[in-house]
Amino acid sequence: MANKDHPSAKAVSKTMLNLGNLPPKLKPSDIKATNAQYPRTPSRVNPNQPPWPAYRGYHEYSFAHATMGVRLPTILGKAIDDVWKTLNQESDEDRIIDLVNCVHRMEDLMEDLQGNSKLRPIIDDGAGDIALWNKEIAKFFRGKDFMNAPWLFAEAYKYRRLRECFSLSKYWVDYDVFFRQKCDTFSRSNQAVFELSTRFSEPHIPDAGTSEEAKLEKYKLIFLELTQVCLWGNSTDLSLLIDMTEEDIKKLQSTGGDALAATEKNILGNDLHALADYVTKIRGGRIDFVLDNAGFELYCDLVYADWLIQSGICDKVIFHGKKLPWFVSDVTKKDWDWLLNTCTYGQLFQDASDAEMDSLRTLGRRWKQYEKEGKWKYEAHPFWCTGYTFWDLHSEAPDLFQYLSESDLVIFKGDLNHRKLTYDCHAPLDTPFPVAIGPLASEPGAPPVCSLRTIKSDVVVGIPGGVGEKLDEEEPGWKISGKYAVVLLSPGRPGEKPQYA
Numbered sequence: 001m002a003n004k005d006h007p008s009a010k011a012v013s014k015t016m017l018n019l020g021n022l023p024p025k026l027k028p029s030d031i032k033a034t035n036a037q038y039p040r041t042p043s044r045v046n047p048n049q050p051p052w053p054a055y056r057g058y059h060e061y062s063f064a065h066a067t068m069g070v071r072l073p074t075i076l077g078k079a080i081d082d083v084w085k086t087l088n089q090e091s092d093e094d095r096i097i098d099l100v101n102c103v104h105r106m107e108d109l110m111e112d113l114q115g116n117s118k119l120r121p122i123i124d125d126g127a128g129d130i131a132l133w134n135k136e137i138a139k140f141f142r143g144k145d146f147m148n149a150p151w152l153f154a155e156a157y158k159y160r161r162l163r164e165c166f167s168l169s170k171y172w173v174d175y176d177v178f179f180r181q182k183c184d185t186f187s188r189s190n191q192a193v194f195e196l197s198t199r200f201s202e203p204h205i206p207d208a209g210t211s212e213e214a215k216l217e218k219y220k221l222i223f224l225e226l227t228q229v230c231l232w233g234n235s236t237d238l239s240l241l242i243d244m245t246e247e248d249i250k251k252l253q254s255t256g257g258d259a260l261a262a263t264e265k266n267i268l269g270n271d272l273h274a275l276a277d278y279v280t281k282i283r284g285g286r287i288d289f290v291l292d293n294a295g296f297e298l299y300c301d302l303v304y305a306d307w308l309i310q311s312g313i314c315d316k317v318i319f320h321g322k323k324l325p326w327f328v329s330d331v332t333k334k335d336w337d338w339l340l341n342t343c344t345y346g347q348l349f350q351d352a353s354d355a356e357m358d359s360l361r362t363l364g365r366r367w368k369q370y371e372k373e374g375k376w377k378y379e380a381h382p383f384w385c386t387g388y389t390f391w392d393l394h395s396e397a398p399d400l401f402q403y404l405s406e407s408d409l410v411i412f413k414g415d416l417n418h419r420k421l422t423y424d425c426h427a428p429l430d431t432p433f434p435v436a437i438g439p440l441a442s443e444p445g446a447p448p449v450c451s452l453r454t455i456k457s458d459v460v461v462g463i464p465g466g467v468g469e470k471l472d473e474e475e476p477g478w479k480i481s482g483k484y485a486v487v488l489l490s491p492g493r494p495g496e497k498p499q500y501a
Contacts (some may be wrong), residue, residue, distance in 0.1 A: 039427070039435075047153060047388065048140040050425035051438065055458055057147035057154060063457050063480045064151035072158055073113055075328055079162065079177035080106050086175075098171045105165035109158070118145045119157055125167035129382045132396065133160060136387050152424040155327075156387045163324045174334075176325040182335055186295035186342075190349045193296070194356040196229070196303050201359035203310040219280040219311055226304045227272060230413070231452045231485055232263060233293075233300030268455075269433070269462035269486035275450055278409070278489070279313060285408035288318045288447075290384070292414025294335035301413065302339070302367055309375055316375055318407070323380040327416055336378050340367050389420045391438045394498065405445035405498050411452060418453040418486075427461050429468035433488040436461040441490040445498030449490040454482050462488045 039051035048054075057068035083103050090096050111117075119141050121134045136153075146154050166175045186193075204222050206215040264272070279287075287308060289301055305317040321331040342348055343364030349357070370376040383397035390412075394401040404410050412421055422436040433451070434441035440449055458479050460468060463486065471478040478484055 045391070045423075045438075046140055047136060047392075048144070048150065050150065050389075050423040052423075052425040052427045054150035054423075054425050055152075056149065057151055062151070067151065067155065068113075068146055072155065073110065076106065076110050076113065076158075076162070078181075080110070082177045082180055083175075085180070095171045098169050102165050102169050102172055102175070105168065106162070109161050109165065112161075113146055113158060116145050116147050118143060119149060119154070122160055123164055123168060125164060127167060127382075129160075129386055132382070132386045132388070133157075150424065152389065152419055153387045156385075159326055160385070160387070176332065176334060178325050178328050179334065182294045182329055183338065185329075186299070186339070187348050189296040189299075190352065193299060193349070193360065194352065196300070197359040197363055198356060200303050200307065201362040204307065205310055216280055219313075220276045222307060222311075223276045223280055224272060226307055227275065227452070227487065228263065230300050230304045231267075231487060232454065233297040263485075266484045267487055268460075268464075268467055268484050269488050271433075271450075271489035272487045275487060275489050278448070279308075282313050282408050284315045285313065286316045286318065286406070287314050288320060288404060288407045288410045290320045290410065290412045290417055291322075291331040292417060293329040294331045294339070295329065297329075297413070298331050298335065298339055299343075303363070305376065306363065306367065306370075309370065314408075316377070317370075319376065319378045320384060321378060321380045322385050323382055324385055326385055330416070333378060333380060340364055340371070344368060389423045390417075390440050391423055394439050394443050398498070401443070401445070402498055404447050405494070407447045408494075409448045409450060411450045413452055415453055415456045418451050419457060419459055421449075421451055422459050422461055424457075424459050427459065429460050429463050430465045431461040433462040434490040437490060441492055443498065444493050444496035446490075446492035447494055448492045451486065451488045453488075454485045456480055456482050460486070462486055 038053070039045075040049065045051050055062050055064040057064050059065055080103060083099060083106070087096060087099050087103075090099065119137055121137055122130055124130050137157075141149050141153065146158070149157075162177070166172045169175075204218075206218050210218070264270070287305070289305065291298060291301065301319070305314075305319075308314040308317060319331075319336070321333060321336060323332070325332060341364075343360050344367075345361075345364075349360075352360075367376065371378075381397065381400045383393065383400050386396070388396050393404075412418065421440065423438070427436055437449065440446055455478070460479060471484075475481075
């Protein structure tokens with residue numbers, strides 16, 4: 001189990017919570033002793049009863065406990081501070097009063113979170129996701145509270161409640177309390193931004209006379225490097241960087257070849273080369289990215305997707321973002337537009353040379369052209385911002401499952417997407433990835449799925465036996481440090497027609 005007090009985890013300090021009458025705590029040893037009962041059969045799996053035991057906020061040995069007790073109140077406190085900054089810039093009285101009421105709702109949410117209140121239904125604010133949220137609460141979480149509901153659902157519920165604070169307002173429905181933070185973090189990523197722009201503003205494509213064998217080898221080498229850039233770009237997750245210095249962030253964002261060679265040994269479940277063999281044989285295909293963080297990570301994703309288009313591997317890339325501000329730094333359409341326009345027109349990096357700015361603007365212009373031509377497309381299906389895991393994607397969002405089934409590869413970025421893929425439960429470390437993601441691997445029509453994830457929470461699957469156990473002894477905070485990663489691939493069942501109940 002992740003030890004949040006170990007130096008390797010840089011754990012946050014504890015706060016005292018009123019936990020009320022909770023079920024007895026399960027020790028890690030107790031869970032291991034009962035592993036023979038798991039995974040549960042599909043008919044017994046539901047959001048409150050995942051295939052293996054769920055992580056819950058009252059599990060003091062888990063990162064869920066630190067999140068529910070410390071991180072979420074801290075994040076909400078920063079969000080309230082952001083709203084006060086905005087309010088101080090306003091002059092219209094009606095808008096000010098409306099925003100003050102948003103703050104009052106945020107304070108009510110803080111009281112519910114710190115007081116471990118029961119999960120009430122979401123107030124109907126006219127959004128299309130209300131039925132999904134309230135059906136799930138009524139069916140599986142009636143009487144549950146923030147600490148004894150599964151951590152994944154409780155955390156997602158908190159962010160939907162935060163959206164409710166603004167969606168019930170008159171003037172501030174689209175307000176993003178995290179936008180300022182996301183922009184600021186990207187502005188401090190200049191070194192890594194220009195490392196990539198100066199190298200990839202001009203396409204890395206083999207000469208016309210290059211043999212097919214040599215061309216394929218070059219494609220693989222570039223793909224391996226860019227996949228790692230895309231993977232480790234996920235280290236800059238704002239919800240986890242509360243206490244990081246600018247120097248810490250620069251180290252995480254290093255994109256040099258030597259740094260990437262050194263970090264591959266930290267990819268514990270490594271299907272990177274199998275992924276390269278598969279992708280570099282695609283011609284004129286479609287790849288989907290289920291996005292994670294805005295800012296520098298999104299920038300890395302775009303550099304990656306640019307090369308996939310330039311190389312001829314793809315003629316279309318679909319980017320799936322969020323319809324509302326989500327888990328602090330997840331990509332929204334506003335973040336997407338801001339990044340493309342900042343790269344094309346912005347003056348964010350005051351110390352950059354003319355050559356560096358030219359390279360960045362070259363990328364920005366090309367990316368905006370891809371959008372106009374339909375080679376790149378940003379989409380935001382409501383399902384991505386529900387409390388359901390991706391085990392329920394085929395049943396709760398069959399239109400989205402059908403759409404993804406037409407892709408040559410769906411790349412899920414980051415820790416939260418990985419948690420949703422695997423039901424965020426206590427699966428054995430060596431559980432094969434296709435087993436851990438259930439229907440998204442086994443349903444007819446399931447596309448090839450890849451998870452690019454730096455490990456920053458307790459659920460870990462797809463790693464060789466003995467590796468995790470050794471790290472538990474030598475580096476108890478390894479599961480939440482962001483030092484390690486997985487690149488996992490599921491072949492799916494492409495070409496088969498999806499079936500729905």
